[in-house]
Amino acid sequence: MGDVVNFRKARKARKDAKRRHEEQRAVTNRLLHGRSKAERKLDTARDAKVRRDLDQHRVETGDER
Numbered sequence: 001m002g003d004v005v006n007f008r009k010a011r012k013a014r015k016d017a018k019r020r021h022e023e024q025r026a027v028t029n030r031l032l033h034g035r036s037k038a039e040r041k042l043d044t045a046r047d048a049k050v051r052r053d054l055d056q057h058r059v060e061t062g063d064e065r
Contacts, residue, residue, distance in 0.1 A: 035043075
């Protein structure tokens, strides 16, 4: 005969294993695709500087009414 299985414990064990797998996958994705807050802030600052520099070199013709 087979062993007696508690379905509640088996379901909980399967759920815990799935959670651990998803957490590991999330960690991997963060390492591959994520950027730190400092990196995002640096990119924003660089974009702002590029826009500022471009606006400073704009030639005003005076034809705008």
